[in-house]
Amino acid sequence: MAIVEIRNFWKSYGDFAAVKDFSLDIEEGDIYGFIGPNGAGKTTTIRFLSTLLEPTSGSATICGLDVLRKPLEVRRIIGYMPDMFGVYEGMRVWEYLDFFAALYGIKRASREAVINDVIQLLDLEKKRETFVEALSRGMQQRLCLAKTLLHDPKVLILDEPASGLDPRARVFIKELLKALQEMGKTIFISSHILSELADCCNKVAIIEQGTLVAAGDVRGILEQFRETLKLEIEILSEPGPCEDVLARIPEVSSIEVHGKLFKVDFTGELPHISTILKKLVEAGVEVLWFREVPPDLEDVFMQVTKGEVA
Numbered sequence: 001m002a003i004v005e006i007r008n009f010w011k012s013y014g015d016f017a018a019v020k021d022f023s024l025d026i027e028e029g030d031i032y033g034f035i036g037p038n039g040a041g042k043t044t045t046i047r048f049l050s051t052l053l054e055p056t057s058g059s060a061t062i063c064g065l066d067v068l069r070k071p072l073e074v075r076r077i078i079g080y081m082p083d084m085f086g087v088y089e090g091m092r093v094w095e096y097l098d099f100f101a102a103l104y105g106i107k108r109a110s111r112e113a114v115i116n117d118v119i120q121l122l123d124l125e126k127k128r129e130t131f132v133e134a135l136s137r138g139m140q141q142r143l144c145l146a147k148t149l150l151h152d153p154k155v156l157i158l159d160e161p162a163s164g165l166d167p168r169a170r171v172f173i174k175e176l177l178k179a180l181q182e183m184g185k186t187i188f189i190s191s192h193i194l195s196e197l198a199d200c201c202n203k204v205a206i207i208e209q210g211t212l213v214a215a216g217d218v219r220g221i222l223e224q225f226r227e228t229l230k231l232e233i234e235i236l237s238e239p240g241p242c243e244d245v246l247a248r249i250p251e252v253s254s255i256e257v258h259g260k261l262f263k264v265d266f267t268g269e270l271p272h273i274s275t276i277l278k279k280l281v282e283a284g285v286e287v288l289w290f291r292e293v294p295p296d297l298e299d300v301f302m303q304v305t306k307g308e309v310a
């Protein structure tokens, strides 16, 4: 059984269906990326999974516990990070963590050790005495993530934890996700930063206008959705003959020329790309390099979602 199972989740607001018949399995140890354009239904799905939103219909379980029937038990095993950080004035970083640790029912005697652990993990040592409202946005996200980890949850449900962060802070979050995975946690994470999800998630789900359009292993999805192979060819000789050869190959569907660099879309099969190279060489084209450009999650996303916003 999957550690998280969402079955036929629907959420409507009046006549508008924000999420339609959404089902997904997350296996233990997955870092599962959840991507979709603004308004696609990510936060709606995440709030349902985190026991904070009543569905119109459908169900979900986490570690076999039903989110509708056992919300309190579910909350004990999940760490939910919302897309917005609430306002907490007059509280220092450690007080904020202490407050939530107490809410999670962590006994006074062990609270200090737990707080020290998450402060260390999130590298917040220097901010321990800072007032929460005085933290920068990136530091607030870190604190929010620290709070999410206090009760050592098995499953993390993170709604855009990296939004608004600078590149270094994003790398930090990415490394942290890997470390958390190594600690045995399962992570469901929404984001717009697709290239980043591609190299830290093993699986992704793509949602558009409330409908799940693709889900599963990142590589499988990339293969499934790409229509053409992309080739890049750089030559040393004059571009004319090279362009002529390429234009005569029926499976070449488009050619972009940038000086002596060619970007080519090829509709044939991967093993056939070597025939292109052979034809170029036979025509006397001096090839400097020739490669297939691996598909990119961003391209797949643009293609699958077609930029339609709900």
Ligand SMILES: Nc1ncnc2c1ncn2[C@@H]1O[C@H](COP(=O)(O)OP(=O)(O)OP(=O)(O)O)[C@@H](O)[C@H]1O
Binding pocket: 013, 018, 036, 037, 038, 039, 040, 041, 042, 043, 044, 045, 083, 310
């Ligand atoms: N309380 C509500 N009442 C009416 N419509 C709502 C409500 N909450 C969400 N919606 C609508 O449901 C749709 C999905 O919203 P949701 O917040 O889940 O999208 P999202 O994928 O998280 O988007 P973003 O990337 O902008 O965070 C949107 O069209 C939104 O306007």
Ligand SMILES: [Mg+2]
Binding pocket: 042, 043, 044, 083, 159
């Ligand atoms: Mg959202």
